[in-house]
Amino acid sequence: MNVIFLTLASINSVEQRGIYQDLLRKFRDEGHDVTIVTPVERRQKVSTNFKQQEGVSILQVKTLNIQKTNIVEKGIGTLAIEFQFLSAIKKYLAHKKFDLVLYSTPPITFAKVIEFIKKRDNxxxxxxxxxxxxQNAVDMGMLKKEGFIHQQFLKKEKKLYQISDTIGCMSPANVNFVITHNPEVSLQKLEVNPNTIEPINFNYSNDEKKAIREKYNIPVNRKVFVYGGNLGKPQGLDFLLETIEATTNEEAFFLIVGDGTEFVRIKEWFDINQPKNAKLLQRLSKEDYDKMLAACDIGLIFLDKRFLIPNFPSRLLSYLEMKMPVLVATDPNTDIGDIVEENRCGYKVLSGNQKSMQDSVNKILNEDLIVLGSNAKKLLLDKYTVDKSYFLIYSKLK
Incomplete structure (x- = not known):
């Protein structure tokens, strides 16, 4: 089967770890022909190019800067990417016919590309x-609800849903949200196909974990709550900083590892407040980040309390993979906290409720973290391994 994957994510190697790379590697390893169409931003000074490596084909399409840039360039770049992708596919992939066109949001602006491949190749x-x-941009105050721009993007969203034969949603709450807000979408078109990974067993000894902590000047005799990943407005990071400030339990230590639009502001907060129970590290390589996670005790997930959409951050999988209990602070609309509690691998609180957060911090510190961690790994193996996503997609074409 010939598969083409359209993504806004920058993919340079299918051997890297990530929710998309793991899935595409699974397709490759199952004997399918895989082509990845991925942007290369203008800041990288690389022209559009086509290459074959690691058993897959990669078409890098030169675009405007669409990640970590100002909102004007991001908006224009996101709109332009549809035509840039379509032009590159017509030029570099005219000779190849595809059985499956696979794509992810963001963005929602791939409709013309998808329609072209569907019509040309069936x-x-x-x-x-x-x-x-x-809707997520409306929730964050970045778009005015019912405004002209919002209406234009709504049309694109509905067009994308219409031309999709199947829509794989991250969780049951996501399925319900799509049904509620898009009644024209057939229920038969929707299924739960969550974020998935190809798990790796990380077996670090206590001495190795101690050495990792010492390398980064992290206390070896405290329980480390780690927040790792993107540091942006959707993560509701003010509540994370409030939590650090409010936590008086001397057993707890907070580690923030990541980068993003809010990093500078968070660093300024650390510089001013000099917290004794927390440390901030800028983005690490994937290898170093995994080692760091392995040396921590409890994973943190934060989401802005204003969200109406049911986000399901993929960072959960990194925590589960490390057999790490999870503390989730989110809006009331996502079901990620419910899933964590139902599978007895952590606790949920509503973002903004500091009393509930402090109760949960103290509660999880009094739990058997080994038992919670074992439950976390079981949840990963039961629900979030890449073979499950692969089977759902492949079964549609058998």
Whole structure:
């Protein structure tokens, strides 16, 4: 089977770890021909190019800067990427016909590309719904509800859903959200196809974990709550900083590892407040980040309390993979906290409720973290391994 994957994520190697790389590697290893169409931003000074490596084909398409840039360039770049992708596919992939066109949100602006491939090749279209836009931008105050721009993006969203043969949603709450807000979408078109990974067993000895902590000047005799990943407005990081400030339990230590639009502001907060129970590290390589996680005790997930869409951050999988209990502070609309509690691997609180957060911090510190961690790994193996996503998609074409 010939598979083409359209993504806004920058993919340079299918051998890297990540929710998309792991899935594409699974398709490759199952004997399918895989082509990845991925942006290369103008800041990288690389022209559009096509290459074959590691058993897959990669078409890098030169675009405007669409990540970590100002909102004007991001907006224009996101709109332009549809035509840039379509032009590159017509030029570099005219000779190849595809059985499956696979794509993820963001963005929602791939409709013309998908329609072209479907019409030309009679391909099956499968959407991995990782982001519900434009509602998330409305929730964050970045778009005015019912405004002209919002209406234009709504039309694109509905068009994308319409041309998708199947829509794989991250959780049951995501399925319900799509049904509620898009009644024209057939229920038969929707299924739960969550973020998944190819798990690795990380077996570090206590001495190795101690050495990792010492390398980064992290206390070896405290329980480390780690927040790792993107540091942006959607993560509701003010509540994380409030939590650090409010936590008086001397057993707890907070580690923030990541980068993003809010990093500078968070660093300024650390510089001013000099917290004794927390440390901030800028983005690490994936290898170093995994080692760091392995030396921590409890994973943290934060989401802005204003969200109406049911986000399901992929960072959960990194914590579960490390057999790490999870503390989730989110809006009331996502079901990620419910899933964590139902599977007895952590606790949920509503973002903004500091009393509930402090109760949960103290409660989890009094738990058997080994038992919670074992439950976390079981949840990963039961629900979030890449073979499950692969089977759901492949079964549509058998």
């Amino acid at each position: 391909a099956y279209s499968y959407l991995l719904l990782k982001d519900i836009f434009p």
